[in-house]
Amino acid sequence: MxxxxxxxxxxxxxxxxxxxxxxxxxxLEFSIPAIISMIFNSLYNxxxxxxxxxxxxxxxxxxxxxxxxxxxxxxxxxxxxxxGGNALTAIQLGEGRKDLAEKTLGNSATLLxxxxxxxxxxxxxxxxxxxxxxxxxSDLVGPTKAFVQIICFGFIFQSLGMGLNNFLRTAGKPNLAxxxxxxxxxxxxxxxxxxxxxxxxxxxxxxxxxxxxxxCGMVPVIWYFIxxxxxxxxxxxxxxVPDVRLMGKILSLGxxxxxxxxxxxxxxxxxxxxxxxxxxxxxxxxxxxxxxxGAANKAIMFAIxxxxxxxxGSQPIIGYNYGxxxxxxxxxxxxxxxxxxxxxxxxxWVLVHVIPGPIIGVFGISGDxxxxxxxxxxxxxxxxxxxxxxxxxxxxxQSSGQPLKSAILEMTRQVIYLxxxxxxxPMVLPGLGWGISALVAIVVAVPTADFLAFITxxxxxxxxxxxxxxxxxxxxxxxxxxxxxx
Numbered sequence: 326m327x328x329x330x331x332x333x334x335x336x337x338x339x340x341x342x343x344x345x346x347x348x349x350x351x352x353l354e355f356s357i358p359a360i361i362s363m364i365f366n367s368l369y370n371x372x373x374x375x376x377x378x379x380x381x382x383x384x385x386x387x388x389x390x391x392x393x394x395x396x397x398x399x400x401x402x403x404x405x406x407x408x409g410g411n412a413l414t415a416i417q418l419g420e421g422r423k424d425l426a427e428k429t430l431g432n433s434a435t436l437l438x439x440x441x442x443x444x445x446x447x448x449x450x451x452x453x454x455x456x457x458x459x460x461x462x463s464d465l466v467g468p469t470k471a472f473v474q475i476i477c478f479g480f481i482f483q484s485l486g487m488g489l490n491n492f493l494r495t496a497g498k499p500n501l502a503x504x505x506x507x508x509x510x511x512x513x514x515x516x517x518x519x520x521x522x523x524x525x526x527x528x529x530x531x532x533x534x535x536x537x538x539x540x541c542g543m544v545p546v547i548w549y550f551i552x553x554x555x556x557x558x559x560x561x562x563x564x565x566v567p568d569v570r571l572m573g574k575i576l577s578l579g580x581x582x583x584x585x586x587x588x589x590x591x592x593x594x595x596x597x598x599x600x601x602x603x604x605x606x607x608x609x610x611x612x613x614x615x616x617x618x619g620a621a622n623k624a625i626m627f628a629i630x631x632x633x634x635x636x637x638g639s640q641p642i643i644g645y646n647y648g649x650x651x652x653x654x655x656x657x658x659x660x661x662x663x664x665x666x667x668x669x670x671x672x673x674w675v676l677v678h679v680i681p682g683p684i685i686g687v688f689g690i691s692g693d694x695x696x697x698x699x700x701x702x703x704x705x706x707x708x709x710x711x712x713x714x715x716x717x718x719x720x721x722x723q724s725s726g727q728p729l730k731s732a733i734l735e736m737t738r739q740v741i742y743l744x745x746x747x748x749x750x751p752m753v754l755p756g757l758g759w760g761i762s763a764l765v766a767i768v769v770a771v772p773t774a775d776f777l778a779f780i781t782x783x784x785x786x787x788x789x790x791x792x793x794x795x796x797x798x799x800x801x802x803x804x805x806x807x808x809x810x811x
Contacts, residue, residue, distance in 0.1 A: 377527070378688050400487070495640075516533070613693075
């Protein structure tokens with residue numbers, strides 16, 4: 326490559342273009358790879374469920390459903406330091422502080438390694454209480470324990486791989502972020518086929534395939550930040566020395582992402598406990614209810630992941646321009662991210678209501694369970710089109726350095742509204758004479774909570790937009806005043 330071509334290529338990958346290129350073009354470039362990568366990332370649990378569903382049956386599906394809250398909170402730990410550190414790095418680059426951005430990357434890596442070590446130890450010390458908390462039936466304790474422990478022992482691969490993957494977008498490498506995710510998930514699928522379908526290793530084989538796949542995705546991420554000479558900022562050993570104050574900032578900005586995952590975990594734990602109670606009173610049984618609702622929830626998770634990818638793509642754009650005080654670009658990014666998120670959720674809403682059977686069939690659900698799972702899928706996604714805006718709105722506050730507001734909005738959707746409704750609806754709705762069973766009442770709580778969270782987010786975002794417009798106008802007036810004096 327000639328010197329002019331090399332300079333042009335470096336300029337194309339420079340983080341500075343986050344403040345100059347057209348918002349629509351940037352959002353496309355950064356979000357499409359992130360959307361695809363999140364779809365592939367969400368496939369880990371889906372792949373485990375699909376292979377075990379076909380190879381082991383309902384027991385395999387139930388095990389991955391029980392393990393889902395653990396896998397969800399593990400993803401939250403990687404987001405805590407990964408997305409928090411990346412949000413701070415984007416703001417620092419917008420302020421022109423590359424040296425501090427590298428220190429943030431290094432301290433984020435240190436946090437991710439420390440968290441992984443704590444998780445591995447906890448999988449030995451606290452495994453029995455954990456299985457009790459997630460509502461594991463006595464006949465599923467053995468396989469669930471094996472699956473969860475293997476996933477926790479290998480969490481270092483997901484922690485570093487997924488955590489540092491966030492920084493690739495801010496470094497101007499959204500496609501590399503995609504390729505690493507795709508590579509990891511592809512290897513998970515291949516290894517699941519060999520370990521589960523060919524070798525017959527069952528639940529343990531699926532768990533090993535998952536962590537090895539995550540390890541394959543981790544290697545190129547670390548390689549880029551250490552070995553690539555043209556990296557926008559690098560992972561240096563000197564920058565990994567713990568800085569307590571900096572780590573506090575990283576964790577505070579990652580709080581919203583972590584709260585989102587913890588809230589999802591809390592919701593799943595409560596749901597599993599309720600399904601064990603009300604499922605035992607239903608002809609489907611507790612195991613059948615877990616399998617059917619678990620399969621529907623995984624399908625919905627797959628639909629939400631593209632929106633998560635979209636906000637991951639918009640995060641460096643919002644953070645950089647917020648740090649640079651480019652208020653109009655912040656407003657434009659928020660607007661287009663909201664429009665695209667709504668479009669994505671509308672697309673999946675149509676898909677779910679047109680071909681629910683094939684979607685549920687992916688998880689090996691059949692017979693009476695299939696009919697119930699389809700009902701769950703349709704009810705859960707009743708107000709899905711407004712969920713996209715709710716997710717974008719809450720993530721905006723994280724990207725702009727306002728973690729408390731972001732955490733509050735995450736809590737509204739999954740904890741403040743949903744958990745109480747999960748508990749109240751099955752006690753109240755079946756007694757109203759509408760022909761609603763306790764299990765269906767549990768499902769109806771989801772769209773109700775989603776709509777209430779949407780209304781709350783509208784209020785927060787409307788106030789923020791008003792503030793951004795005021796700052797934009799004040800900045801414009803100041804420039805005009807200076808120009809007039811000249």
